Amino acid sequence: MLFAFLLVFLLRALFGFEPLYDGGVYGGVAGLIGAIGFLWGIGCFDFWLGWAKGADISEEDHSFHGVSNWKQYFRFNTDHKVIGIQYLGMTLFFMLWGGLMALLIRTELAAPGQQIADGETYNGFLSMHATLMIFVFAVPVFGGIANYVLPIMLGAKDMAFPRLNALSFWFLPVAGFMFLASMFTGMFGAAWTAYPPLASQGTMGQTLFELGVQFAGASSIATAINFLATIVTMRAPGMTIWRMPILAWATGVTSVLAVFATPFIAGSQFLTMFDRIMGTNFFVPDQGGDVIMYQHIFWFYSHPAVYIMLLPGFGIISEVIATFARKPLFGYRAMAFSMVAIAVLGFGVWAHHMFVSGMAAWLRVPMMITTIIIAVPTGVKMWSWLATLWQGRIHIKTPMLWALGFLFTFLMGGLSGVFLGIVPADIQMSDTYFVTAHLHYVLYGGSVYTIFAGLYYWFPKMTGKMYSERLGHWHFWLTFIGTQLTFFPMHWQGLQGMPRRVSDYDPRFETVNSIETIGSYMLGVATIVFFYNIIVSWKSGPKAPWNPWRGKTLEWMVSSPPPLFNFDAVPQVVGGPYQYGIPDARHAVVFAPEEFGGELKEDTRYPVLVVANETLTSQTLIDEIRARNADGLWSFQLVVPVGDGDRSVAERRLATTLAILAESGVSATGRVADGDVVSVATEAAKEIQPNELVIATLPLAESQWMRTDSVDKVRKATGVALSHVVVPANDARALAGTSALPLVMVVATEAIGAEALATVVRTRADAEPARFTVVAPLDLPDPRWGAEANERRRAAGEAMTATINALVNTGVAVEGEVMDDAPSVALPLAIDAYKPSRIIVAGINGETAGLREAAEAAAGDTPVEAVNLGAAAGA
Amino acid sequence: MATTAGHAPADQQASPPQQKQHMNASLIAMLLFIGSEVMLFASLFTAYFFIRYGVANETWPPLKQDGEPFTLPVLLTGVNTLILISSSFTLWWGEKRLAAGDNKGLIRGLWVTILMGATFLLIQLNEYAHLGFTPQDKAFSGAFYTLTGFHGAHVLVGLIVLSLCLRRAYKNDFSHSYNTPLTAGSYYWHFVDIVWVLLFFLVYVI
Structure with a gap:
């Protein structure tokens, strides 16, 4: 830092710049040099510098691989699994900060007038919120998930360029802490869009924002190149592109977007930065500059960026829904092609953010048309997910809950997006809370829900521990209700004309705003539940099995967490990734050394x-x-x-x-x-x-x-x-497995209630598993409603209950019935109703023969045997 | 480590399959990186064209702060352009020599290329010194310096890459079968040249 100040001072003195001190310039250079120094210090450049110096370095040096304790997550590491965790930890940390900003915003808006912040500070809150959430949370968090999962899914040992991977991760804290550092230098207040001329003014925080975006962008491009190289060159043998898990498709398409779109935001931020610290005139109209130009360049990145934040989520959702619906993913190819279509179309819609900006009017209608067309591939995906769920065997585990919640909220966001894509409607609703509602339904209800789905889905794989399902459900329901409470009323508010990005509002909006604030606090509580769940579960949760969800893709065929190089030998892919419920279908064969039992197959039980x-x-x-x-x-x-x-x-x-x-x-x-x-x-x-x-x-x-x-x-x-x-x-x-076991009918009249009858049935049950029904046909005296008949009926019922209880309590599956007719009348009815596979007549001495005769007459082909319980029962 | 090639005997078919390299990951990465660089220049060209066509009722070239029109030394820069384009061909010649097994030829090709690239940079810097306007002058001058400055920085990076390749060429590291860093470096150099040709025509000539 000191070096940077001296450098700038010397250079400025040397070339005679006036004035000698300009905070923006000093701060900018100090930030840049500090960042490079940090990256150097942590060891990001060691290998390449060593290579350039001709030092003794080895390509096969894996000393920066794997971790043995949690402290090593804070150090330079080239293992894709460690980097994945580092990404997730870092981005979730920034999510906490961004969320805190959101809560501050909502607190300010809880009532009309000024609560906790003046206009300037409020602008800072909302700019910081959006910037952290977009540049260092929503965009890179998918890089974290894919970093961990994708190489394993593809059957690779690591990413194509592990050292580049580490470097692109370490860009991220640089970017994020530059944003955060601006809190001490005067927060940037030009929102995450940083439109000039507002962005050309403002404090040094704005310069730090511009620098931070460069680092976040560089991180994004480097990761994207790495993913593409990995997907193209490192798939396991047999994994054709149509056998790749959809997440690989999603990551690939996203990476193409990131590689080709991100340079535009780099360009736009270079230009504003040059205006700020070098005094160029890109955005000064009376010097020939053009502020609309910034918006074009900015949105040419930032619209595709929306898909950079959504497409990987689509991939995650596809994995989760197929796994928890136990069905092959519906329309696999349509899913893949629709993502490509979204990416291609996504480059042609940027100006729909600028309908009211004063851009060339002829551009509006073409942009409206392309915008509406994007709903088509998105609809293809939506219907494919629904069709995957259709008649599936749906398991409501936490990841699936998030996926289903995503389908709902994302649909809502998609619909309001169609409204906003239409020029006349957009002219009315631009810069109102309707837009805020739309973007939060898409990015919070869409993107963030998929992130949570993915985090819960792969949590057992990443940590080797199971999370708490109950807390997961709590987290989901709190978030889901909080989302609707916070963002749904904003539609109405927007249509009524409440402008966004303003710290105060008309008193008639007070009720709605306070409801939204309550909703946002619920989201805050939900986040606490989430962090509690993952931290405690990681520390002391139950051990996770290899494949808790019975998934088919490759990452579930290795241990949890996977071994250092993922696979002991290169796996062979033999089929598609989503063949749930198809007998004998296999996705891949994973080989293991002899000491682990040789080949591990998918059909190992x-x-x-x-x-x-x-x-x-x-x-x-x-x-x-x-x-x-x-x-x-x-x-x-x-x-x-x-x-x-x-x-x-x-x-x-x-x-x-x-x-x-x-x-x-x-x-x-x-x-x-x-x-x-x-x-x-x-x-x-x-x-x-x-x-x-x-x-x-x-x-x-x-x-x-x-x-x-x-x-x-x-x-x-x-x-x-x-x-x-x-x-x-x-x-x-109850009688278990109603149809599964052979049914034995026991006919007894005098013997019911006797211990001997129970013994006979038990013996029979021990000989061969069966279920029993005890039938007692009563030859009642006329009149049947008479006192004597009733008495006999009651006694028989009691005796039957005693027998059934005695049998059930000793583990026999049995039920009983007392019938109101003589055996010759009752038994044909009973046999017709129960269809027993065997009939046992249990009589006492004299009655046995008569019962047997009646049973045989009614039985037809069913075998009948008779037991005389004799004296044992008579006593 | 030597590995034996050939077909595995039938009774060893249970051995695990080997990871096959479908394509060269490094070259793919370089091409993608160049793709993103193309987009970076595209964004700067977008800015340039907005400034050029967005300003109504003004003649081209626009006027400086002091009322004089901006003038660019087209002829000198044209010669400079030829130098840079030729350097692409000398690099290509060096690679051809390497393919023919002639490491010396590669070294010569690299030396010529690097010297031509450095010459280009020096002439550009000299041009900066004698242009008579600064980046702060008007939006046009800002765009001019940004475009040429970014390009100059890329030439510098290209020179560093080629110098590292030269060092390895001296160590006999490259051969007909292994030349990935060199190929990647030459892709980058050709890209830098093509961007310059575009820049020269779009900014200097028309």
Whole structure:
């Protein structure tokens, strides 16, 4: 810094400039030299300088790869995974600052008149908010996500140019801190668009803004070149361009935009900076300058920049929706082509930001037409996402919530965008809150939602830990409601004529504005929830499996987090990336060294541990297992912990469930283990290393395990991703798998209620898994409404309840019915209704023969056997 | 490290596939970088044309602060343009020599190119000194200095790149099969030349 001041002083003295001191010039040069010094100091140029000096350097030097503790994230590193995290950390840090500015803006606007800031400061807030959010958050954050994920998705070991990658990251803090530093030198107040002549005036903050944009732009171009080179040259064998994940398409198209559009903002900022510090006259009309020229050059970048902030989000959303709808992405090629179309058209619409600027009038209609046409490829994408969801098996996990929220809010923003694209409407609505509403629906509801979808989606992959699903849901719903509260009323406000970028307003807008301020505070709270969730989960969340979402793309076929060079050997791609639900479809084959078990295939079944006892036979649990089985290759290990209860009961339940699962094609094994649930689950988890642990319990009030807090204890003890299935009590006792198991009908009249009957049924259930229905046909005396008949009916009902309870409590799937007719009349009806596969007649001594006769007469082909419970029951 | 080429025996087919280089990543990156440089100059040319055509009722060239019209030394700069264009051909000749296995020829080609480029820069600086107007004069002068200044900076970068290539050529680093840095450098040099030709015609001649 001191060096910079001296340099400028000497040069100015040398050439005789007057005055000797000019803050803008000094500050600008000091900022520039400080930035380069910082980059040099952190080691960004070491390799190239070494190369130029002829020092002993090695291309294969990987000492700047990987991290062993969190402090190393603050140092120069060439590992794309580390750089990805650095990008995300840095951009989220700037997002916090930008968000703080937004809250300050909303606080000022909470009521008419001046609250916390005068006009100048307010301009500073809104300029800082937009600048931080756009240049050092929304644009580069996608670079962070893609930096981490894309090379793995493509089957590469790293980016094409790791050192350039590191350099482009380190440009980012330079840019961001230049923006932030302007708070001490007088904040720039010309908004993020920095139109001259306003931008030609103002404090030194404006110069820092111009310099910062140059660094952010350089970062963006360098990253984009790197991504393109990576996508073109480093795809794994077999990954044709039509087998690339959509995120690769999105990143590629975005990178083309960044490479060819970003120089325009560099140009525009050079020109304003020259006007400011060199005294040129680009924007001084009476010296031949032209201020409209700035707007053309600026928007020629900044409109494509909108797509730079959206297209990667489209890619993320496509990944998330296909994965959580368990369906192939609808219209893969249309998705890819529509992104290309958006990018191409995006270069031809810039002047729709300038309809009221006084630009050449003939340019309006062509720009309106191209603007409206952009809605077509965007609509193609929207419908493709909806068609992907159509009849999909939708899993509402946090990333999917964000994706669905995105579809809604982005649609809203898209619709108001069409309004604004139409010249007469735009002339009316320009520079009102309608525009603010539109851009926040598109950039907040659009871009930021996709960012959160991506962050939650790949959080397990990046950190190796699972985030808290519950906090994720809280974060989403707070944000979603906050978004609508904050931005929806702005449409109305804008149509009523409230101008944007003004710190005060007409008192009639007070109610709406205070609602918006409340909404924005909700967004602030949501952000706190988000940061709490990711920080705590990263520190002490449960261990993430390799593939928690059962995704098909390559990043899910390596460990979480991936090894230093991603793959032990180059993977072979053999199919498309989104073939969910297609039997035998494979995206890629990943090879692993022998010590890890040789080739790892997509059809390797990973284990899932299921722990349950009383709820084991419930439909809820069985449905959970079936759903997992339907869209992933899992093998299920059922473990039934038995404390001091009856072991045979547990065995019976296990046999029933295993039989039902086997029938629906689920690969499952099981065992009964002695001990309490925590120790049994921990042992089993240690033994089979499951990808997921499912614990089923009764609801809180009835569950023995919940009473001792076992589920949380297991979560802590194992560190495995855990799903807690709560089974309603009546479901736990209900006849499981209604159609899956053979039905055995037990016919008894005198014997109901007797222990011997229950024993017979249990023995039968132990011999072969089956479900039972006990039928008691009563030969009632006339009149059937008489007291005697009623008494018999009541007694039979009680006895039946006792039998059923005794059986259900010991793990037999059974139900019962008392019928109002003699066996010869009742049994044909019962057999017709239940269609049993076998009939057992359980009589006591004399009645056995008669019952058997009636049963055989009604049974047709169904085998009938008779048991005489004899004296044992009679007693 | 030597690797054996040839087909793997049938019983080793389970070995992992190898990453194939589809194209040369460095050259792709250089072309993309040049694409973004083209756009940077495009933005500056846009500014220039707005200034040129956006100002109504004024003759071209516009008048300076002191009332005299701006004049540019077309003839001298024309000669300078020829020098720069020729330097592209000398670089191309050097690369041809390298392709023929003649490292000496490459070194000669690079030397001539670098000297011509440096000559161009010196003549440009001399021109700056004798133009008679400063960047602060009118919008036109600002655009003129910005365009030529940016181009001059690019020539300087090109010279540094070519000097580094020259150093490596002296160390015999380049061959027929490995010459990526040299090729990338020459792409850049040709780009700098083409931009100058455009600039010369659009700013000096018409």
